[in-house]
Amino acid sequence: MPHLATYVALVDHSERTLAESLRAVADGHARQADVFHTCHTLAGWSERHREDLAPVVERYGEQDDVDEPERLRADALTSTREGEIGLLRDLQDLHLLATLVHSTWTVIAQGAQGLRDRQLLEIATSSTAETTRQLTWLTTRIKQAAPQALIVAP
Amino acid sequence: MVDRITDIWGERTPHPRGTVWPARVDLHLEEGVAEGDVERWVQSACLLCSNGCGADIAVKDGRMVGVRGRAGDTVSHGRLGPKGLYGSTPWASSPDRLTRPLIRKDGELVETDWDTAMGRIVEVSKRLLDEKGPLSHGFYTSGQLFLEEYYTLAVIGKAGLGTPHMDGNTRLCTATSAAAFKESFGADGQPGSYTDIEHCDAIFLYGHNMPETQTVLWTRILDRTRGENPPRIACVDPRRTAVAEEAIRTGGVHLAPRVGTNLALMNGLVRELFVHDWVNHAWVSEHTIGVDELRETVDPYTPEHVADICGVAADDLRAAAQVFGESSGVLSTVLQGFYQSHQATAASVAVHNLHLLRGMIGRPGAGVLQMNGQPTAQNNRECGADGDLPGFRNWDNPEHVQQLADAWNVDAMTVPHWAPPTHAMQIMSYAETGSIGFLWISATNPAVSMPESARIRRILAGDQCFTVVQDLFLTETAQLADVVLPAAGWGEKTGCFTNVNRVVHLSEQAVQPPGEARSDLDIFLMYADSMGFTDRDGAPVVKWRTAEEAFDAWAIVTAGRPVDYTGLSYEKLRGPSGIPWPANAEHPDGTDRLYTDGVFPTDTDYCETYGHDLITGGAVSEQEHRAMAPGGRAFLKGAPYTPAHETPGDDYPLLFTTGRTVYQFHTRTKTGRARSLNQAAPDAWVELSPTDAAELGINEGDWVRVESPRGAIEVRARIGRVTPGAVFAPFHYGHWDPDDLTDAEHRSANELTMTVWDPVSKQPTFKTAACRVTRLRAGEGPAPAPTNTASAPAPGTPTRAPATGGGAATSSHVLDETPHYALDPSQEI
Ligand code: SF4
Numbered sequence: 001m002p003h004l005a006t007y008v009a010l011v012d013h014s015e016r017t018l019a020e021s022l023r024a025v026a027d028g029h030a031r032q033a034d035v036f037h038t039c040h041t042l043a044g045w046s047e048r049h050r051e052d053l054a055p056v057v058e059r060y061g062e063q064d065d066v067d068e069p070e071r072l073r074a075d076a077l078t079s080t081r082e083g084e085i086g087l088l089r090d091l092q093d094l095h096l097l098a099t100l101v102h103s104t105w106t107v108i109a110q111g112a113q114g115l116r117d118r119q120l121l122e123i124a125t126s127s128t129a130e131t132t133r134q135l136t137w138l139t140t141r142i143k144q145a146a147p148q149a150l151i152v153a154p
Numbered sequence: 155m156v157d158r159i160t161d162i163w164g165e166r167t168p169h170p171r172g173t174v175w176p177a178r179v180d181l182h183l184e185e186g187v188a189e190g191d192v193e194r195w196v197q198s199a200c201l202l203c204s205n206g207c208g209a210d211i212a213v214k215d216g217r218m219v220g221v222r223g224r225a226g227d228t229v230s231h232g233r234l235g236p237k238g239l240y241g242s243t244p245w246a247s248s249p250d251r252l253t254r255p256l257i258r259k260d261g262e263l264v265e266t267d268w269d270t271a272m273g274r275i276v277e278v279s280k281r282l283l284d285e286k287g288p289l290s291h292g293f294y295t296s297g298q299l300f301l302e303e304y305y306t307l308a309v310i311g312k313a314g315l316g317t318p319h320m321d322g323n324t325r326l327c328t329a330t331s332a333a334a335f336k337e338s339f340g341a342d343g344q345p346g347s348y349t350d351i352e353h354c355d356a357i358f359l360y361g362h363n364m365p366e367t368q369t370v371l372w373t374r375i376l377d378r379t380r381g382e383n384p385p386r387i388a389c390v391d392p393r394r395t396a397v398a399e400e401a402i403r404t405g406g407v408h409l410a411p412r413v414g415t416n417l418a419l420m421n422g423l424v425r426e427l428f429v430h431d432w433v434n435h436a437w438v439s440e441h442t443i444g445v446d447e448l449r450e451t452v453d454p455y456t457p458e459h460v461a462d463i464c465g466v467a468a469d470d471l472r473a474a475a476q477v478f479g480e481s482s483g484v485l486s487t488v489l490q491g492f493y494q495s496h497q498a499t500a501a502s503v504a505v506h507n508l509h510l511l512r513g514m515i516g517r518p519g520a521g522v523l524q525m526n527g528q529p530t531a532q533n534n535r536e537c538g539a540d541g542d543l544p545g546f547r548n549w550d551n552p553e554h555v556q557q558l559a560d561a562w563n564v565d566a567m568t569v570p571h572w573a574p575p576t577h578a579m580q581i582m583s584y585a586e587t588g589s590i591g592f593l594w595i596s597a598t599n600p601a602v603s604m605p606e607s608a609r610i611r612r613i614l615a616g617d618q619c620f621t622v623v624q625d626l627f628l629t630e631t632a633q634l635a636d637v638v639l640p641a642a643g644w645g646e647k648t649g650c651f652t653n654v655n656r657v658v659h660l661s662e663q664a665v666q667p668p669g670e671a672r673s674d675l676d677i678f679l680m681y682a683d684s685m686g687f688t689d690r691d692g693a694p695v696v697k698w699r700t701a702e703e704a705f706d707a708w709a710i711v712t713a714g715r716p717v718d719y720t721g722l723s724y725e726k727l728r729g730p731s732g733i734p735w736p737a738n739a740e741h742p743d744g745t746d747r748l749y750t751d752g753v754f755p756t757d758t759d760y761c762e763t764y765g766h767d768l769i770t771g772g773a774v775s776e777q778e779h780r781a782m783a784p785g786g787r788a789f790l791k792g793a794p795y796t797p798a799h800e801t802p803g804d805d806y807p808l809l810f811t812t813g814r815t816v817y818q819f820h821t822r823t824k825t826g827r828a829r830s831l832n833q834a835a836p837d838a839w840v841e842l843s844p845t846d847a848a849e850l851g852i853n854e855g856d857w858v859r860v861e862s863p864r865g866a867i868e869v870r871a872r873i874g875r876v877t878p879g880a881v882f883a884p885f886h887y888g889h890w891d892p893d894d895l896t897d898a899e900h901r902s903a904n905e906l907t908m909t910v911w912d913p914v915s916k917q918p919t920f921k922t923a924a925c926r927v928t929r930l931r932a933g934e935g936p937a938p939a940p941t942n943t944a945s946a947p948a949p950g951t952p953t954r955a956p957a958t959g960g961g962a963a964t965s966s967h968v969l970d971e972t973p974h975y976a977l978d979p980s981q982e983i
Pocket of ligand 1: 204235
């Protein structure tokens, strides 16, 4: 099962990237109080997904050296952009990262089904549900920020 | 002769369960005026809280000189409270009324004429529209305008300009009420009725200090708790209020959760209903969706776990749940203790969950009253001056948007519906960067009432945003404006407003406004005319000139919506009582309570919202909503408790919370100018528990400094009835003072509060901030806090504080025969 292990590693990595990026965006746009608080909350979810996954990672062993999905790895946002248009772009970056997390969990859930690995399936299902909520919030907030940022922002 | 400062609620008229509330007519006239001197009585309703008590205005020599309750009014049965009696009229003849427009010249506000003032506004408005388009415009209104004014402004904003940036200070007081209704029932609309008080056997008040916020409603409850087969009261409040005392007296429960932990408490109560099977399974399966998820969500909240989080005894939680679970009719009321606290919408929705699980909704005695703070907050929500679409329409539903575009004869693309409406705090944040460059503020004082008020003042004073303020007085906010417009107030103009119980009242003009002051409606019309907003055929977008025409235009757009006004007219509203909507051909006399058939406005094509994630505020999509097929069933929605955004630590070890007192309203624009009221609560204070005070070496009346990471106030300390660890400050006091107090610069409670809001309702969280308190010096005597309210000294503390009193004379008499109230279930044959 080298590929499943690779995907377990990948989801672990992308949840970490997402969590770090959420925290970076929270702090970078702290003056937007809702962005600050919600991004920190959502980062907590991603961190919890990783904790839930830890025993599975141990069971499968993290296969970090398989080439192919390497290209799927995204880097965390370390710095954020300025102003309303900057917030919009940062939120879009988060959306991309969360989409990667989401599809990776989907792949893992399929694998877990095939292997009848209940523990992994449960983790994948509950994590996917929360990733969906992260994406929903990002979409909502992007919609809210877009008109002002595109048309009038200084 | 009754002093209603001492005797806040007046004479009792106790009566048994299921019988009509007797009528008692309260009256106050200013000193030197006798009843026989009054030349005219003009029909209206009190505008000093959301209760909307029917009142007639006394007029003599062209002045308003007092008020009298209307015996036939369904809301109040003739009663008025201290604010209404003493505070309704004195402000109007106050010498510091604004009587001419002001314009900023070389940094100073100077008097000018209307044409110059409006000319300046229109010039800036047109320039910005050309340069940046409608998103450069924002409007921040109030909970104190009339329905006709909100609707007119909504049409200007949505059909004329096309800006989504409209909100009211209702965001600060009542947004959560609307949001909670929408999440549970699909649309805004108060389900219950005040008549539930006569028929229930338990009343739960959640974060609602009703004896001080809606005194007449509390009088109605007292007349039941002091009558035969009284209801039991349950109180959720961190202070030992009169509600808490009544809870103990009636064999109910007082739960005093730690500030910021309401949702944990509510989840605990909901869990108890499941555990003891106090659930109406048949009703739940027919009329709700989501019960299994809810059961799972609340499962971890055992009484012991809740006790840990909230600091409430596990057995008290059990006892409260038992009262809820075993009563035959429960009425719940909710206010700021929930709305302005952490996880506001989720906690308020949990109140609905309790009622839905027991099927306790839609019949006399079983109801929910999500309260409002301000008198006309309801209309702001209905008419869409708060950013929602008029008539509880769904901005995410193209069909609803088209209905409005057709009614206004404009392109649907003009109507801002592409994103959620911009809430007040976001508007301020856009104004901060200049992204909104034109901000129009009507009848509200954000420089005192918004959180982190130093920041708000900076935004309003800056050059990046042109600010228009329209008000009765040169408020703290008006002083920062570029143009100030003098407005006519209550009794100086005609219009309607709707109380928290859906009751619509007509308020007629009694006197002329002072000087050149104009009604808010006339001001908005003048702006619309000068801007030349037109519809598709080149006709003016705003097609009315009078309040009555505006009302009729409004009624038309409510057809077929939950908030149906089509059966109402000025003529009809001139009857003995206000009338609760929906009123239409089917219900010509209005409707006492909603959802009597257990059918809720949740159908995907009909609802006002598809709903939100209660934790993040993420919006549910139309497809997701349709997939759930709610089809008239209510939503049971739960969410886990999360700790507040700011919790006490080493630097700021105490929890700061704000609130109100019975004798003042909002930033005291009116009540501060009424002698009887103002002398009862003349200056700010802060309440500390005896334990914390002892630890900090603070005595009653000492000057203390209360500090949060954002700011500080310096006020006198009352050793009072808050729970240990909590610090309470009234938010009414800014730097304006009727007696020109020299120390009035450092007392605005909102210097300390945080810029943070509920994810769904976007209501700012005024009630949870961390703070520290230090003693500055000894005071000259006891704190200036009232002694006969929740701010009374802690039992057993020697304060030498004089008893609060000294109100002017009022009269009150109980009618031998109670009038007939059209929809009262106690009088149905
Ligand atoms: S309860 Fe409210 S509406 Fe009634 S008189 Fe008092 S302030 Fe006015």
